[in-house]
Amino acid sequence: MEANILPSVKTQNEEIILSTKNASFFYHDKTAVKNVTLNIKKNKITSFIGPSGCGKSTLLRSFNRMNDLIPGASVEGDVYYKDQNLYKSSIDPVKIRQQVGMVFQKPNPFPKSIYENIAFGPKINQFQGNMDELVESCLMKAALWDEVKDKLNESAYALSGGQQQRLCIARALAVFPDVLLMDEPASALDPIATLRIEDLMNDLKEEYTIVVVTHNMQQASRVSDYTAFMSIDRDRIDERIGVLVEYDETIKIFTNPKNKETEDYITGRFG
Amino acid sequence: MNMVSNKKRIKNLLSFFHSTGMNDFNEKVMKVLLFGCGVFSILITVGIIISLFSEAIAFFARPEVNLFTFFTGTTWRPLSSNIVPENFGVRPLIRGTLMIAIMSGAIAIPLGLGSAIYLSEYASDRVRNIIKPLLEILAGIPTVVYGYFALSFITPLLKTVLEENLGIDVNFFNALSASIVVGVMIIPMVASISEDAMRAVPRSLREGAYALGATKFEVSTKIVVPAALSGIIAAFILGISRAIGETMAVSIAAGSTPRMTMNPLDSVQTMTSFIVQVSFGDAPSGSINGQSIFAVGATLFAMTFIMNIISQTFIKRFREAYD
Secondary structure, three states: OOOOOOOOOOOOOEEEEEEEEEEEEEEOOEEEEEEEEEEEOOOEEEEEOOOOOOOOOHHHHHOOOHHHHHEEEEEEEEEEOOOOOOOOOOOHHHHHHHHEEOOOOOOOOOEEEEHHHHHHHHHOOOOOHHHHHHHHHHHHOOOOHHOOOOOOOEEEOOHHHHHHHHHHHHHOOOOOOOOOEEEEOOOOOHHHHHHHHHHHHHHOOOOOEEEEOOOOOHHHHHHOOOOEEEEOOOOHHHHOEEEEEEEEEEHHHHHHOOHHHHHHHHHOOOO | HHHHHHHHHHHHHHHHOOOOHHHHHHHHHHHHHHHHHHHHHHHHHHHHHHHHHHHHHHHHHOOOOOOOHHHHOOOOOOOOEEEHHEEEEEHHHHHHHHHHHHHHHHHHHHHHHHHHHHHHHHOOOOHHHHHHHHHHHHHHHHHHHHHHHHHHHHHHHHHHHHHHHHHOOOOOOOHHHHHHHHHHHHHHHHHHHHHHHHOEEEEEEHHHHHHHOOOOOHHHHHHHHHHHHHHHHHHHHHHHHHHHHHOOOOOOOOOOOOOOOOOOOOOOOOOHHHHHHHHOOOOOOOOOOOOOOOHHHHHHHHHHHHHHHHHHHHHHHHHOOOO
């Protein structure tokens, strides 16, 4: 099938951190995503784009086994984080989630203070070092420190939506992950807050690998190095099975897509 | 043919009701009727409060008693022939009531919270759909059955375990046995309200914690329970206030000996069981005995009323949390 196109490997020294091999995802009997094979490169930003319901989030959430939380979800095929097969029975999803962090569509700070939001993850993971320093460095990395340094003990709910989302990014950084999965991280934010999140993503890719689901094609073209275009299987359109249509460097996907469907979607003819 | 005429008849009937004049009239009648329903229950409540407090005031107006010794005295002997203020100290009853409320709370709060955590965080939908109705059946058992259960099962059990094996005296009527059944009785209430509060915690908070590498237990105890805390505390307070007001099981199992004791294996009398005791006797209305139950009742009412107000404030705070 045409769906499994790997990005053209230009430089051999680009390390692969996440990958799937013929991975299919099911909710009860329904196939949500079929037969995806792709490699995600370390310290790059990879975006998943495509129409609603094509399984972008399902694929994203398989990389830290968040799909386990949905009753009836199951997987066939392989999903790898580095050299670990994530769905092998010996893998503890709790450990995986410390290494593969996640930021959600809607900011979801805990109903605790700003400080406690950051400190929660390190505490449950038995962090031994200096918590104050860790909180500060995470807030710095998330470009939030200057705005909140005088009110660390205030409720996180007092922050604006964009600040809350940056707090959630800082919170995810506090458990020292390698990868950040972002599920439409800016879709609930205004344009200015969105730009700040995008700037932040660019800063973060020095240290982290970022995989981002987005509905916003401008965003994908602005921030990502690689883009995966997903869509509905055209042969079995009634079943709404998500497939990977094309995966390549972002610049190629947006300027010279190989697939007609990608081109139609990029140019706004459907989706 | 018949169908058609039926339809026509219904249509006529409908248009009759829908004709503006009739509609207006119906609306007015319904409004008055529903208003009446509302006013009726309010009037009854007001009536109860008035009769409770007017008799209580009449009691305190008597020269044989006084308000101060009522709340400070440690002897409750209202049926004695020696009618002096010293025999009307309500503290033994309050202590008996609080003792049973605290001990039953000590049983119901951990068990109720535990089952709420299980139902809300661990149980599959299928299991929850079986267990929750069962829990609610537990809440529907008449309290006199619990009292009988205490006397015929719990007390003998306590006697076997404590008295025969450990040599600790166990009164046949004792506060512990009553507390155990009252505790069991209020578990469903504590569990159900706590579970509602925990289920109202948005899924996104749980996901946020899971995504940081939290285990299910950490998500439950460090995110869900704190986030639902005001609702859970409200459940605790309502449970305790139910235990304070509980009558039948306590009268049967704890006996009727007003006593300033700290020993849970002694017989005690609670405020409610005193009221039952006098009501079943032949204290004439207007007599000091008859009026004393109103004084006790008013005190009890004030206690549970304050607790319910506290729990309402907690529930309100909890509702505001995620808006």
